[in-house]
Amino acid sequence: MAIDVSMPVLVVEDHSTTVRILRNLLKQLGFENVDDANDGLAALEMMRRRNYGLVISDWNMEPMTGYDLLKNVRKDPALCDTPFIMVTAECKTDNVVAARKARVSNYILKPFTAQTLKSKIDEVFTSGRNHH
Secondary structure, three states: OOOOOOOOEEEEOHHHHHHHHHHHHHHHHHOEEEEOOHHHHHHHHHHOOOOOEEEEEOOOOOOOOOHHHHHHHHHHHOOOOEEEEEEEEEOOOHHHHHHHHHOOOOOEEOOOOOOHHHHHHHHHHHHOOOOO
8 A cells, every 4th residue: 555645744852953854854855845843732723633644653642642642642533643753862661651652553663764764664564553
């Protein structure tokens, strides 16, 4: 199944440098329709206004973390099916387990390449949303 690269993607990240890097990586993969939010609360607002095909969120943000954002998205009937990839610099098993329990679609450790991002996005869309 081909992934629709024209779908809107939301990048949630509080470091502008990382936002730029993610935008560039996504662009390399053909995704041109990319918005960004700098924390979970802003992201939730944007998600309620626009139907995103994919959310890529950092874990560590203030005041609402990526993990809190994920939990909010999954309990909102209008948003709960949105594919959600968590990005983190820490490979704490607790974080991975917590994110899986909260039904994250996939998980990426920083730093990563366009190829890694592509394979993580491919996994999300080829295995359906119950990828664990």
